[in-house]
Amino acid sequence: xxxxxxxxxxxxxxxxxxxxxxxxxxxxxxxxxxxxxxxxxxxxxxxxxxxxxxxxxxxxxxxxxxxxxxxxxxxxxxxxxxxxxxxxxxxxxxxxxxxxxxxxxxxxxxxxxxxxxxxxxxxxxxxxxxxxxxxxxxxxxxxxxxxxxxxxxxxxxxxxxxxxxxxxxxxxxxxxxxxxxxxxxxxxxxxxxxxxxxxxxxxxxxxxxxxxxxxxxxxxxxxxxxxxxxxxxxxxxxxxxxxxxxxxxxxxxxxxxxxxxxxxxxxxxxxxxxxxxxxxxxxxxxxxxxxxxxxxxxxxxxxx
Amino acid sequence: xxxxxxxxxxxxxxxxxxxxxxxxxxxxxxxxxxxxxxxxxxxxxxxxxxxxxxxxxxxxxxxxxxxxxxxxxxxxxxxxxxxxxxxxxxxxxxxxxxxxxxxxxxxxxxxxxxxxxxxxxxxxxxxxxxxxxxxxxxxxxxxxxxxxxxxxxxxxxxxxxxxxxxxxxxxxxxxxxxxxxxxxxxxxxxxxxxxxxxxxxxxxxxxxxxxxxxxxxxxxxxxxxxxxxxxxxxxxxxxxxxxxxxxxxxxxxxxxxxxxxxxxxxxxxxxxxxxxxxxxxxxxxxxxxxxxxxxxxxxxxxxxxxxxxxxxxxxxxxxxxxxxxx
Amino acid sequence: xxxxxxxxxxxxxxxxxxxxxxxxxxxxxxxxxxxxxxxxxxxxxxxxxxxxxxxxxxxxxxxxxxxxxxxxxxxxxxxxxxxxxxxxxxxxxxxxxxxxxxxxxxxxxxxxxxxxxxxxxxxxxxxxxxxxxxxxxxxxxxxxxxxxxxxxxxxxxxxxxxxxxxxxxxxxxxxxxxxxxxxxxxxxxxxxxxxxxxxxxxxxxxxxxxxxxxxxxxxxxxxxxxxxxxxxxxxxxxxxxxxxxxxxxxxxxxxxxxxxxxxxxxxxxxxxxxxxxxxxxxxxxxxxxxxxxxxxxxxxxxxxxxxxxxxxxxxxxxxxxxxxxxxxxxxxx
Numbered sequence: 001x002x003x004x005x006x007x008x009x010x011x012x013x014x015x016x017x018x019x020x021x022x023x024x025x026x027x028x029x030x031x032x033x034x035x036x037x038x039x040x041x042x043x044x045x046x047x048x049x050x051x052x053x054x055x056x057x058x059x060x061x062x063x064x065x066x067x068x069x070x071x072x073x074x075x076x077x078x079x080x081x082x083x084x085x086x087x088x089x090x091x092x093x094x095x096x097x098x099x100x101x102x103x104x105x106x107x108x109x110x111x112x113x114x115x116x117x118x119x120x121x122x123x124x125x126x127x128x129x130x131x132x133x134x135x136x137x138x139x140x141x142x143x144x145x146x147x148x149x150x151x152x153x154x155x156x157x158x159x160x161x162x163x164x165x166x167x168x169x170x171x172x173x174x175x176x177x178x179x180x181x182x183x184x185x186x187x188x189x190x191x192x193x194x195x196x197x198x199x200x201x202x203x204x205x206x207x208x209x210x211x212x213x214x215x216x217x218x219x220x221x222x223x224x225x226x227x228x229x230x231x232x233x234x235x236x237x238x239x240x241x242x243x244x245x246x247x248x249x250x251x252x253x254x255x256x257x258x259x260x261x262x263x264x265x266x267x268x269x270x271x272x273x274x275x276x277x278x279x280x281x282x283x284x285x286x287x288x289x290x291x292x293x294x295x296x297x298x299x300x301x302x303x304x
Numbered sequence: 305x306x307x308x309x310x311x312x313x314x315x316x317x318x319x320x321x322x323x324x325x326x327x328x329x330x331x332x333x334x335x336x337x338x339x340x341x342x343x344x345x346x347x348x349x350x351x352x353x354x355x356x357x358x359x360x361x362x363x364x365x366x367x368x369x370x371x372x373x374x375x376x377x378x379x380x381x382x383x384x385x386x387x388x389x390x391x392x393x394x395x396x397x398x399x400x401x402x403x404x405x406x407x408x409x410x411x412x413x414x415x416x417x418x419x420x421x422x423x424x425x426x427x428x429x430x431x432x433x434x435x436x437x438x439x440x441x442x443x444x445x446x447x448x449x450x451x452x453x454x455x456x457x458x459x460x461x462x463x464x465x466x467x468x469x470x471x472x473x474x475x476x477x478x479x480x481x482x483x484x485x486x487x488x489x490x491x492x493x494x495x496x497x498x499x500x501x502x503x504x505x506x507x508x509x510x511x512x513x514x515x516x517x518x519x520x521x522x523x524x525x526x527x528x529x530x531x532x533x534x535x536x537x538x539x540x541x542x543x544x545x546x547x548x549x550x551x552x553x554x555x556x557x558x559x560x561x562x563x564x565x566x567x568x569x570x571x572x573x574x575x576x577x578x579x580x581x582x583x584x585x586x587x588x589x590x591x592x593x594x595x596x597x598x599x600x601x602x603x604x605x606x607x608x609x610x611x612x613x614x615x616x617x618x619x620x621x622x623x624x625x626x627x628x629x630x
Numbered sequence: 631x632x633x634x635x636x637x638x639x640x641x642x643x644x645x646x647x648x649x650x651x652x653x654x655x656x657x658x659x660x661x662x663x664x665x666x667x668x669x670x671x672x673x674x675x676x677x678x679x680x681x682x683x684x685x686x687x688x689x690x691x692x693x694x695x696x697x698x699x700x701x702x703x704x705x706x707x708x709x710x711x712x713x714x715x716x717x718x719x720x721x722x723x724x725x726x727x728x729x730x731x732x733x734x735x736x737x738x739x740x741x742x743x744x745x746x747x748x749x750x751x752x753x754x755x756x757x758x759x760x761x762x763x764x765x766x767x768x769x770x771x772x773x774x775x776x777x778x779x780x781x782x783x784x785x786x787x788x789x790x791x792x793x794x795x796x797x798x799x800x801x802x803x804x805x806x807x808x809x810x811x812x813x814x815x816x817x818x819x820x821x822x823x824x825x826x827x828x829x830x831x832x833x834x835x836x837x838x839x840x841x842x843x844x845x846x847x848x849x850x851x852x853x854x855x856x857x858x859x860x861x862x863x864x865x866x867x868x869x870x871x872x873x874x875x876x877x878x879x880x881x882x883x884x885x886x887x888x889x890x891x892x893x894x895x896x897x898x899x900x901x902x903x904x905x906x907x908x909x910x911x912x913x914x915x916x917x918x919x920x921x922x923x924x925x926x927x928x929x930x931x932x933x934x935x936x937x938x939x940x941x942x943x944x945x946x947x948x949x950x951x952x953x954x955x956x957x958x959x960x961x962x963x
Contacts, residue, residue, distance in 0.1 A: 194738040195746045202758035216748040346826035490689035495897035495910035520899035524906035548903050561831035563860035574831040
């Protein structure tokens with residue numbers, strides 16, 4: 001008669017809202033909380049980069065070529081400390097990393113949001129209409145997903161040329177299919193529920209039913225996927241930049257920074273590659289930790 | 305007659321983030337050999353949790369916090385999981401509302417049943433299989449030998465429930481707890497299952513605890529009835545007495561709201577309001593806000609009292625004067 | 631003769647298993663099988679007069695829910711016609727039939743999944759009337775309060791979300807949502823089956839009150855014979871997709887003609903004051919994938935004869951009653 005588990009009674013006085021309960025569940029994992037703190041710290045650092053970095057590494061007037069390749073902890077001529085050393089052009093690594101993080105995050109988040117929007121729309125349309133439309137969209141998705149992401153991105157960038165916007169476009173094209181498939185899966189389930197049938201019975205149009213009724217109820221799995229996909233996007237962009245087809249040299253991301261210091265790795269100036277690499281690693285791990293916990297929290301089967 | 309199973313002041317509480325939910329709060333009843341006890345209540349009454357408590361199957365965040373479950377002189381409420389595994393299935397068995405809670409969809413029936421046999425008795429696979437075949441025949445499944453090698457999805461809903469009953473009967477348990485086993489079945493199939501159960505209970509002397517919300521089903525089946533509301537037994541006694549002369553206003557209201565007891569087309573007698581949330585029960589009698597007979601005296605805790613007609617009810621203003629029309 | 635509000639004629643619905651490419655190839659090579667067909671609904675005809683309550687009774691596989699969904703426009707029929715106030719609304723494509731479609735609303739079984747969990751109650755109720763221009767957005771608040779009052783809920787309920795209500799209350803919200811578009815005909819598909827007995831009584835009383843106040847007609851789909859007896863004027867009994875009997879309620883319950891109806895009535899548990907033996911009819915309900923030939927019920931019928939497995943019984947009308955059984959039509963030989 002009631003659809004709660006047989007051993008847990010329905011405590012009908014809901015003293016806690018579901019959002020608060022979800023937040024409390026999330027906080028139950030210390031690891032995830034650490035991940036969350038790191039994520040927030042990174043986001044803030046990236047946002048306020050011009051104000052918190054000791055130096056703007058892309059303002060050539062602030063650089064001194066004489067300070068190149070200094071190890072971490074060295075003093076500059078002007079009195080500031082290069083906490084993480086400098087690169088061959090004399091840039092402060094710490095500042096460069098923070099700016100690089102900013103670029104990495106900006107590209108990844110923008111690409112993810114765009115891919116999310118497109119993928120969501122496609123997935124919902126496929127699930128709602130079914131039949132030929134569903135088959136068509138899903139075959140395109142399958143085709144897209146059967147190619148390795150790197151390969152597709154490389155080909156696209158070869159066609160589109162260089163530039164931050166081209167990188168974002170490439171990432172969007174690579175990623176939308178994954179969202180489409182995820183959304184379609186949960187939308188197919190929600191589609192069967194009576195409130196959708198009721199909405200149609202009340203004469204509401206297709207667009208309204210899809211985006212006002214179906215979509216909001218398929219979001220939870222998407223939130224998890226999107227979170228982890230940001231990490232994927234960061235990694236993909238880093239790879240592309242490392243290979244030299246990503247962001248331009250004038251506004252490097254973490255990947256490009258790693259590439260810059262690659263040749264110095266074994267000759268002693270390890271800090272030029274290592275620290276951007278560590279920053280990249282921390283970013284990706286933090287996001288994955290948060291994504292994992294989100295998945296557990298939002299999974300209705302694990303719910304009590 | 306000594307009781308096979310005696311539940312004394314059982315309390316099972318759930319410790320949730322929102323507070324302590326007293327799902328079962330002081331339930332007492334006894335079942336004798338060969339008798340059918342109907343445990344009746346609506347959702348939230350605690351009847352299912354009572355059944356699970358008797359089986360030792362209450363999951364976190366719930367646990368038994370008080371009372372005793374006496375089986376052959378032992379108190380099961382304080383028994384450990386290892387002991388439970390010896391008792392469950394062998395001496396006390398359970399039938400669920402959904403047969404797929406008993407049956408594993410990816411295993412053949414024979415595999416599951418033989419496993420259930422060998423868990424408690426050390427006999428050969430051949431002998432176990434023979435037992436299973438006999439059990440299936442007992443519950444009226446045609447061609448049991450072939451059906452043993454089938455998978456659950458190859459059976460209809462009614463057949464699956466029969467298999468679940470057969471599994472419950474494999475070791476001739478002394479007590480069977482049945483939680484709404486026919487609620488999800490069609491009327492004609494339900495009648496078949498009920499007929500089988502009646503035959504089996506009479507033949508084997510098994511004590512049966514039948515948990516349901518359906519008073520009509522239980523009225524034809526049970527010797528004794530216990531009516532539960534908000535975690536307590538509010539009325540208890542011989543089935544005929546409780547149904548013909550309901551004392552507690554809740555029982556009375558429940559019986560009177562059954563459509564077949566009302567004149568066609570006229571508004572049904574209804575109990576106003578809803579079951580109170582278990583986290584926020586009214587003081588004293590939980591039924592007070594909905595009761596036509598309520599007075600201020602009902603704000604006090606209501607112990608069970610014996611009624612003039614013989615049954616027990618937790619009420620100081622029972623409906624004894626009102627006799628249910630035949 | 632007053633015109634029927636809703637009239638269905640020769641309504642059938644067949645679900646055909648779709649073969650994917652692999653199965654089609656197998657079939658071409660001679661290894662496959664014919665796509666299975668489920669005869670969910672088979673040549674069903676009946677009507678509902680304005681203000682009338684017709685009970686539609688059947689067990690699993692009877693097709694009762696499928697019929698409800700076809701009338702509500704949620705499922706296209708394979709064959710047959712559906713008329714509303716005389717107009718053919720079988721294919722819900724034209725603009726005129728759309729207006730008629732709003733006049734027919736469905737109340738579903740599961741109150742948990744009938745409401746959008748992410749919308750507030752006031753938006754749920756006001757959405758359709760505003761969308762169709764029946765009320766203006768500015769009038770919505772008052773309109774919702776009126777609707778809620780009509781179904782016995784307080785006006786503050788509008789601010790809350792569905793999960794904050796109990797099953798019975800949610801069902802009332804579902805009814806309020808349906809009433810918001812001023813329908814004339816409600817299809818209640820097992821609408822009280824998921825509710826507790828005491829709440830069921832409340833919701834049934836609500837249905838009866840709304841019928842008196844608004845002159846609504848209902849198709850009351852249920853497996854619960856006690857409930858159907860109480861609320862219906864006439865009852866249609868279905869077995870495996872076919873109509874086996876139609877009769878006014880009192881006549882049906884006191885004097886059923888069809889053996890299936892008789893068995894059904896005998897087996898419904900009624901409140902008895904002593905232990906009673908159950909005497910069920912034998913046999914399982916056949917699968918709709920493979921229904922018995924001739925009369926679908928003959929495999930379980932205590933009166934079956936040779937004619938019953940050969941010939942499908944016709945639904946013969948006799949005044950307000952109708953039966954599809956050879957016993958009433960020349961015998962079973």
